[in-house]
Amino acid sequence: MKYYSTNKQAPVADLQEAVVKGLASDKGLFMPESIKPLPKEFFDQIETMSFQEISYRVADAFFGEDIPAETLKKIVYDTLSFDVPLVNVTEEIYSLELFHGPTLAFKDVGGRFMARLLGYFIKKQGQKDVNVLVATSGDTGSAVANGFLGVEGIHVYVLYPKGKVSEIQEKQFTTLGQNITAIEVDGTFDDCQALVKSAFMDKELNAHLSLTSANSINVARFLPQSFYYFYAYAQLKKLGKADNVVVCVPSGNFGNITAGLFGKRMGLPISRFIASNNKNDIFYQYLKTGKYTPQPSVATIANAMDVGDPSNFARVLDLYGGSHEAIVKEVSGATYTDEQISETVQWVYNKTHYLLDPHGACGYRALSENLKPGETGVFLETAHPAKFLETVEKIIGEKVDIPAKLQAFMHGEKKTVPMEKDFASFKQYLMNV
Ligand SMILES: *Cc1c(COP(=O)(O)O)cnc(C)c1O
Numbered sequence: 517m518k519y520y521s522t523n524k525q526a527p528v529a530d531l532q533e534a535v536v537k538g539l540a541s542d543k544g545l546f547m548p549e550s551i552k553p554l555p556k557e558f559f560d561q562i563e564t565m566s567f568q569e570i571s572y573r574v575a576d577a578f579f580g581e582d583i584p585a586e587t588l589k590k591i592v593y594d595t596l597s598f599d600v601p602l603v604n605v606t607e608e609i610y611s612l613e614l615f616h617g618p619t620l621a622f623k624d625v626g627g628r629f630m631a632r633l634l635g636y637f638i639k640k641q642g643q644k645d646v647n648v649l650v651a652t653s654g655d656t657g658s659a660v661a662n663g664f665l666g667v668e669g670i671h672v673y674v675l676y677p678k679g680k681v682s683e684i685q686e687k688q689f690t691t692l693g694q695n696i697t698a699i700e701v702d703g704t705f706d707d708c709q710a711l712v713k714s715a716f717m718d719k720e721l722n723a724h725l726s727l728t729s730a731n732s733i734n735v736a737r738f739l740p741q742s743f744y745y746f747y748a749y750a751q752l753k754k755l756g757k758a759d760n761v762v763v764c765v766p767s768g769n770f771g772n773i774t775a776g777l778f779g780k781r782m783g784l785p786i787s788r789f790i791a792s793n794n795k796n797d798i799f800y801q802y803l804k805t806g807k808y809t810p811q812p813s814v815a816t817i818a819n820a821m822d823v824g825d826p827s828n829f830a831r832v833l834d835l836y837g838g839s840h841e842a843i844v845k846e847v848s849g850a851t852y853t854d855e856q857i858s859e860t861v862q863w864v865y866n867k868t869h870y871l872l873d874p875h876g877a878c879g880y881r882a883l884s885e886n887l888k889p890g891e892t893g894v895f896l897e898t899a900h901p902a903k904f905l906e907t908v909e910k911i912i913g914e915k916v917d918i919p920a921k922l923q924a925f926m927h928g929e930k931k932t933v934p935m936e937k938d939f940a941s942f943k944q945y946l947m948n949v
Pocket residue numbers: 621622623655656732766767768769770771772773820821875898899
């Protein structure tokens with residue numbers, strides 16, 4: 517499979533190049549040249565297949581031309597060593613719990629898949645060692661670091677804003693050691709992101725080191741997220757609820773929902789999508805007006821969605837041939853304030869005892885306000901509520917149990933490299949590693 521750039525100014529790349537580079541040379545995002553529909557017999561029996569079996573069929577459509585079948589199967593099966601259960605919350609609304617991976621975040625799947633794919637290119641295809649740079653406001657760093665831990669030939673640098681991530685989040689990427697280095701930047705998340713961007717653009721640095729990104733701009737991180745949508749459909753079909761499915765995705769950089777839109781293009785029978793935003797409602801405004809106007813991000817209690825210029829918007833636009841009209845036919849939007857998010861967490865908890873995290877709450881609420889008679893709604897519950905402990909405990913006025921997986925990280929010793937926010941210091945550090 518070849519990958520073209522959404523900016524159409526760069527030569528097409530093969531999978532290895534697209535994964536190793538992350539971003540095309542014209543700063544566009546890579547898109548697969550074709551999206552292969554899956555056959556009717558697959559959808560006819562999807563409810564009899566396991567998460568791993570379904571995902572392998574989906575992965576094969578994207579990567580089967582480029583990766584030997586046995587290798588790809590192993591990558592998929594190793595990545596998905598946990599379940600993604602569908603839980604009924606109220607009436608016709610279901611939660612697809614994406615938080616049963618090692619760091620309790622949906623980004624675990626993309627992180628683990630990308631690490632294994634890149635590991636394969638390094639070991640088998642003579643790819644020289646790769647350095648992964650990732651800027652994080654909390655969640656991405658832990659999923660990527662844990663996904664790449666111990667993979668030979670890859671070193672990961674996690675840049676995070678000093679004092680601005682929760683202790684649990686910080687422990688998940690500062691205590692790992694081995695091939696993971698945590699860089700504690702004296703600045704904000706935007707400063708971290710700016711350092712990473714400058715590093716990718718610096719000629720001298722790139723001649724010295726092979727650098728790539730593990731944010732959802734990378735095809736190896738974002739495409740595997742399509743597995744979730746097929747598995748959600750399979751579980752609904754088993755329940756006899758698959759006739760008119762609406763999927764709602766709490767969205768920030770729009771990687772997750774874009775993977776779902778790819779799934780629909782492959783023939784997955786989802787009627788429509790809802791992209792739910794917090795106050796960072798750039799996409800919502802785009803749907804309303806047809807104009808895309810990036811804004812500085814504002815801080816909210818659903819902070820993994822605090823994005824003012826969603827990087828995968830370019831992919832959404834490209835997928836629909838740039839047509840606003842085509843997009844609004846399949847995707848609608850929602851936007852919620854912190855008060856509305858809190859209210860939703862509390863209301864659902866009081867009514868059903870199901871505890872939403874602030875991101876999932878945006879998903880639930882949009883379905884509860886938009887679902888029509890005869891439709892079944894699924895929202896993606898993107899993180900375990902214990903990852904947003906203080907916020908959630910304050911809302912419900914009760915203690916929240918911290919899962920053992922999360923607690924285990926608390927015992928490790930934090931090790932970081934302190935860094936100023938100017939690029940010269942960061943560059944000098946990378947030139948000398
Ligand atoms: C990353 C993240 C999101 C947003 O996902 P995108 O793919 O960036 O749209 C939503 N919720 C949580 C908990 C996340 O970590």
